[in-house]
Amino acid sequence: MNSSSPETLVIQAGRAEQHYWRDLWRFRELLGFLAWRDIKVRYKQAVLGITWSVIQPAVQTVLLTFVFSKLAKMPDGGVPYPLLVLAGLLPWQLFSSAFGGASNSLVGNANLISKIYFPRLIVPLSALAVALVDLLILLAITLPVTLLYGVMPTWRLLLLPVFIFLGLLVAFGAGLWITALTVKYRDFRFISPFLLQIGLFVTPIGYRTDFLPNWRDLLALNPLTGVVNGFRWCLLGGDFEFFASGLIMSLLISAVLLGTGLWYFRGTERQFVDVI
Amino acid sequence: MSDTVIAVEGLSKLYRLGRVARHDTLRDAISHRLTHLPGFARRSRQDDATDELWALRDVTFEIKRGDVLGIIGRNGAGKSTLLKILSRITEPTNGRVTLRGRVASLLEVGTGFHPELTGRENIFLNGAILGMSRAEIRRKFDEIVAFAEVERFLDTAVKHYSSGMYVRLAFAVAAHLEPEILIVDEVLAVGDMQFQKKCLGKMQEVASGEGRTVLFVSHNTAAVQNLCTQCMLLEAGRRRFFGATNEALALYVDSGATTGGPAIDKQVVQANSPVLCTSLAVNGNATDRVAVANTAEPLEITVEVRVTGDTRLSMEASLCDRYGNKLVLCSPGHDQDGEDTHRLTPGHYRLRFRVQLPQLFRGHYLLDLTLAQPYVCKYASFPLAIELAVDSSGLSWGRMYEDAGVPVGFMVVPGRVTAERIGNL
Numbered sequence: 001m002n003s004s005s006p007e008t009l010v011i012q013a014g015r016a017e018q019h020y021w022r023d024l025w026r027f028r029e030l031l032g033f034l035a036w037r038d039i040k041v042r043y044k045q046a047v048l049g050i051t052w053s054v055i056q057p058a059v060q061t062v063l064l065t066f067v068f069s070k071l072a073k074m075p076d077g078g079v080p081y082p083l084l085v086l087a088g089l090l091p092w093q094l095f096s097s098a099f100g101g102a103s104n105s106l107v108g109n110a111n112l113i114s115k116i117y118f119p120r121l122i123v124p125l126s127a128l129a130v131a132l133v134d135l136l137i138l139l140a141i142t143l144p145v146t147l148l149y150g151v152m153p154t155w156r157l158l159l160l161p162v163f164i165f166l167g168l169l170v171a172f173g174a175g176l177w178i179t180a181l182t183v184k185y186r187d188f189r190f191i192s193p194f195l196l197q198i199g200l201f202v203t204p205i206g207y208r209t210d211f212l213p214n215w216r217d218l219l220a221l222n223p224l225t226g227v228v229n230g231f232r233w234c235l236l237g238g239d240f241e242f243f244a245s246g247l248i249m250s251l252l253i254s255a256v257l258l259g260t261g262l263w264y265f266r267g268t269e270r271q272f273v274d275v276i
Numbered sequence: 277m278s279d280t281v282i283a284v285e286g287l288s289k290l291y292r293l294g295r296v297a298r299h300d301t302l303r304d305a306i307s308h309r310l311t312h313l314p315g316f317a318r319r320s321r322q323d324d325a326t327d328e329l330w331a332l333r334d335v336t337f338e339i340k341r342g343d344v345l346g347i348i349g350r351n352g353a354g355k356s357t358l359l360k361i362l363s364r365i366t367e368p369t370n371g372r373v374t375l376r377g378r379v380a381s382l383l384e385v386g387t388g389f390h391p392e393l394t395g396r397e398n399i400f401l402n403g404a405i406l407g408m409s410r411a412e413i414r415r416k417f418d419e420i421v422a423f424a425e426v427e428r429f430l431d432t433a434v435k436h437y438s439s440g441m442y443v444r445l446a447f448a449v450a451a452h453l454e455p456e457i458l459i460v461d462e463v464l465a466v467g468d469m470q471f472q473k474k475c476l477g478k479m480q481e482v483a484s485g486e487g488r489t490v491l492f493v494s495h496n497t498a499a500v501q502n503l504c505t506q507c508m509l510l511e512a513g514r515r516r517f518f519g520a521t522n523e524a525l526a527l528y529v530d531s532g533a534t535t536g537g538p539a540i541d542k543q544v545v546q547a548n549s550p551v552l553c554t555s556l557a558v559n560g561n562a563t564d565r566v567a568v569a570n571t572a573e574p575l576e577i578t579v580e581v582r583v584t585g586d587t588r589l590s591m592e593a594s595l596c597d598r599y600g601n602k603l604v605l606c607s608p609g610h611d612q613d614g615e616d617t618h619r620l621t622p623g624h625y626r627l628r629f630r631v632q633l634p635q636l637f638r639g640h641y642l643l644d645l646t647l648a649q650p651y652v653c654k655y656a657s658f659p660l661a662i663e664l665a666v667d668s669s670g671l672s673w674g675r676m677y678e679d680a681g682v683p684v685g686f687m688v689v690p691g692r693v694t695a696e697r698i699g700n701l
Contacts, residue, residue, distance in 0.1 A: 117364040
């Protein structure tokens with residue numbers, strides 16, 4: 001009798017989250033499977049398949065270069081403008097894919113949530129994993145392009161994972177808020193694309209903040225600014241100064257976002273099924 | 277060490293119907309906040325109370341290792357809510373559950389199956405969703421595939437599967453879980469008979485052979501009777517009975533499948549049906565409880581219908597036992613363009629159907645009626661709507677079998693039993 005694990009679980013109102021973090025670890029494989037499913041399914045029946053994940057940023061790079069460099073004549077500080085844009089687009093793509101995916105994740109997986117128990121955090125987390133895979137593909141294409149422009153990688157490239165991680169944290173914090181709110185108020189389905197549109201402009205993708213002294217501190221309130229600057233600093237070599245105070249601001253804001261996001265998500269998680 | 281695997285004490289679950297719906301959009305939530313500000317006209321408290329529904333009320337029971345508990349009750353009795361709480365999908369409002377052992381729940385067949393993925397990929401995905409590790413799935417992979425009988429289609433996207441294949445594959449994955457406690461909701465209602473039997477066999481094996489504990493919700497009373505060592509009857513969220521399966525089923529059957537009210541109220545009409553029944557009577561009795569003295573006489577079923585479009589119409593009746601298991605189908609017999617299918621133009625009609633039932637033993641039976649355009653579509657039906665109380669006590673035939681329990685009826689066949697000597701001792 002004692003051979004079978006006498007693992008005891010008590011379910012009671014208000015304390016259903018017993019063993020939550022242990023369960024999260026136990027279900028880590030599910031996280032991988034959900035991410036794998038989303039990646040696998042996304043380009044099914046699309047003739048160009050995975051190429052789409054390259055075409056979009058390529059077109060965006062050309063457009064943004066044209067608008068900011070040729071029309072607005074923004075200063076490039078000696079860096080080829082397309083590279084500047086590309087290095088800004090990478091973290092933006094990471095964020096928008098992770099945030100967009102996480103925002104829709106709970107409602108999109110409503111059938112799972114209403115039939116099976118698992119820590120619900122798995123669902124938005126798997127959206128992050130999908131975004132990360134996308135980024136790695138883009139990165140693999142970007143690096144040869146920077147070489148073509150004659151920009152040699154430096155030791156700073158080794159710090160890139162830190163900024164990738166920071167970008168994911170920002171997306172996770174914001175995504176937790178939106179996805180938990182969407183469960184109850186479907187209005188947030190319309191709000192998240194809207195936020196992404198605004199973000200595209202208030203994030204320094206097509207321009208450099210170090211040449212905009214008047215705006216730099218204001219832009220630093222956007223936690224992604226620190227991420228974008230970090231990406232450029234890592235990828236494009238010596239011409240970028242390390243804007244430390246901006247980075248600290250980014251860190252602070254993303255920590256607050258993540259903390260409150262987790263708090264709200266965990267607080268409402270137990271009612272998801274009854275509302276979804 | 278106590279052998280109790282599941283202990284449920286005073287479990288309740290309250291749903292606030294109105295409040296959830298009212299807050300579905302942000303605008304509603306904001307306007308609700310505003311109207312509830314002090315000073316604003318307040319909605320009466322009574323109004324709020326009517327929006328509340330106790331899906332479960334103060335349910336207490338215990339299950340020991342190796343038990344198979346059947347949970348029965350009508351729709352809305354709280355069966356699914358109970359399973360959802362035990363599977364940790366939703367949390368109770370009050371009460372406490374103690375579970376000893378790993379729980380796996382199967383509330384739906386094929387949860388998380390993705391139509392675009394192949395059978396092979398879905399086995400892994402579904403396994404992970406049900407809580408199996410990758411290594412565990414790999415180890416059981418061949419067994420799962422063999423059980424589901426889908427070897428040839430493993431690398432085909434499941435959206436191209438027939439529904440039977442889909443269900444088989446989904447159940448096969450679930451059947452190979454190895455939890456200490458298995459929770460199964462009405463999942464056997466799908467799939468063909470042969471596969472249902474295989475699934476029931478597998479569940480029986482799991483419970484008796486391997487000492488697992490199974491909780492089983494089903495409307496299939498035959499399955500409950502075969503599988504369950506104990507049974508709980510829920511009624512409107514409360515525990516009505518807990519104990520021997522036969523007693524529970526008997527109570528369930530008696531608990532008002534029929535009410536003595538008008539049979540016509542039991543009508544289930546298909547959407548956009550051009551045919552609607554306006555009255556129904558069996559042997560001139562329009563209620564849902566009909567006493568029949570002797571089934572040697574045909575039953576006469578009279579239905580009045582309102583037809584609103586050109587159609588062809590026929591009727592069939594099934595005789596079921598009191599658990600709803602079908603015994604005999606009574607059909608006028610029609611082929612594709614059969615004579616028995618009436619061509620009807622809009623108007624009111626009275627249909628008469630004389631049904632010759634087999635000789636039934638004394639007891640209660642249920643009658644199921646269907647009006648349909650044969651081979652095309654069903655228009656209206658009366659599922660298990662009419663209770664036949666058969667009193668065959670006046671008959672002299674068939675006495676020697678009556679209490680044997682197995683046959684429900686008998687036929688008087690033409691001819692005699694002859695005896696012919698074919699040899700000496």
